[in-house]
Amino acid sequence: MSNDDKHRARIFLHRGQLPQAKAAYEQAVSDDRLAQDHRALSDSLGNLGNVCALSGDLDRAEACYREVLAIQRIERNQQAIAHTLVNLGNLHIGAGHQDKAHPYYLEALDLLRTLHDDRALGILYNNLALQEAREGQWEQAVTSFKQALDHHRVVGNEEGLAVTYSQLGKCFLDQGDLTGAERCLNNASEHYIKLGNEPAEAAVLRLLATLYDTRQDRVSARRCLERVVALDLRYRLPELHADSASLEKLKQSS
Secondary structure, eight states, X not given: OHHHHHHHHHHHHHTTOHHHHXXXXXXXXXXXXXXXXXHHHHHHHHHHHHHHHXXXXXXXXXXHHHHHHXXXXXXXXXXXXXXXXXXXXXXXXXXXXXXXXXXXXXXXXXXXXXHTOHHHHHHHHHHHHHHHHHTTOHHHHHHHHHHHHXXXXXXXXXXXXXXXXXXXXXXXXXXXXXXXXXXXXXXXXXXXXXXXXXXXXXXXXXXXXXXXHHTTOHHHHHHHHHHHHHHHHHHTOTTHHHHHHHHHHHHHHO
């Protein structure tokens, strides 16, 4: 029965039907408890925690992840422990409790370094950098972003490189380091072009347009915004009105 419930839950989740997915995973958890199948229970609880997190039920999600962590510690599954710790850290970040997230992230870092899990380390360093940037710890944030980039390169994670370059670029832009920001944002744009992710490319070009406008390089700013507006129209992006207004204002000032 548990496997049937999990299969139904995956279908509901794929359709975006979170209440139905939650109910199916709850039934799977009950079945796994009755069967005393700890490994299956850990899997069901983890998925239930994910659905609860997506639904905004953060307290229930945390309870699920904590129970998963207890099972994983008994089984000494270091890889699984690290990923659950990251989930708990992400959960607290989502709830605005950065101070509670940090210990989970640091413990996960220790485990992932030992496991040489470069893909997970890249994502985790990026999460840490975002947290540090939010707290105004600019120097540490830049260091963490660069560590994330190093790990993304090891595994060839193009999406990770694009996202991290974009966020590091914004970090430099927020600090007023236009040279560092330009370099990172151009790198992000190139990676998104390679990935064929044009809406993400548009988000990077908006930042570049702001950068060039700040530098009073109106030609480059206009070129970026013209590309952005074209992408807005192609993908019906919600920023079309604001981007068009910014482009028109730029044309008038030129």
